[in-house]
Amino acid sequence: MGKRAIKLIATDMDGTLLDSKGRLNPEFFSVFEGLKDKGIMYVAASGRQYYNLLKLFNSVKDDIMFVAENGTYVVFRSQELLVVDIPVNEAHKVIREVRGIEGAFPVLCGKSKAYIENDMPEFVKQARTYYERCDLVPDLLEITDDRFLKIGVYDFGGSSINSYPVLQHFNDSLKVVVSGQNWLDVSHQSANKGNALRFIQDYLSIKVEECMAFGDQMNDAEMLQAVSNSYAMANSAEELKCFARYTAPSNDENGVLRIIRNFILK
Helix, strand or coil, X not given: CCCCXXXXXXXXXXXXXXXXXXXXXXXXXXXXXXXXXXXXXXXXXXXXXXXXXXXXXXXXXXXXXXXXXXHCEEEECCEEEEECCECHHHHXXXXXXXXXXXXXXXXXXXXXXXXXXXXXXXXXXXXXXXXXXXXXXXXXXXXXXXXXXEEEEEECCCHHHHHHHHHHHHHHCEEEEECCCCEEXXXXXXXXXXXXXXXXXXXXXXXXXXXXXXXXXXHHHHHHHCCCEEEEECCCCHHHHHHCCEEECCHHHCHHHHHHHHHCCC
């Protein structure tokens, strides 16, 4: 760890702070109070919807910074600080292509809510796990009265081997990233957790050396590069580990909380 005192800690959610069943350890809140006492800003950085994160951290929502939808939406104390959306026509191109991938289903992630067009029970269950506000609609292409932060893709065949090879050509104009074993996200080319974190660093006048971050998937790579004290979880995707300076115990071993307690709150 760097010699400079830590002033900001950012963590991914799924596979990082949350355990493999998607649960937040209740001990987080005592750790959070310890960080707050030291004047350290906590940033919840996730591919999840803002309203989902808000529910997860409801009791401390006014004291943390939210980076939602993979860096496309930054909110602090109910104030929107950053919105990076994609044009409607670009979103429609992605949706049309996802429709042609067997086992893959699109989630149109608007600023106000998410939209799905398939009512398969298992897909609906997955979508509503990560998107607190989620409407089932007849046709995603008919939704035009929202700002589109990203297209999420739930892929029963595995996002890295099934949908990514088909959608990766969109990297010419957008950003396509695997965000979980079954999830893939398509967003604005400049949108990622790293750029969102750099925005927050400027907003709070915090230096790179004063920041710590934790992640487990490739959608966390830029965030780990935006800090001096970067941790890949032991359960991380192998390709992510080269972006981190350190390794934390796995999410099921409460790796994030253990590192914070041992190095920040000790």
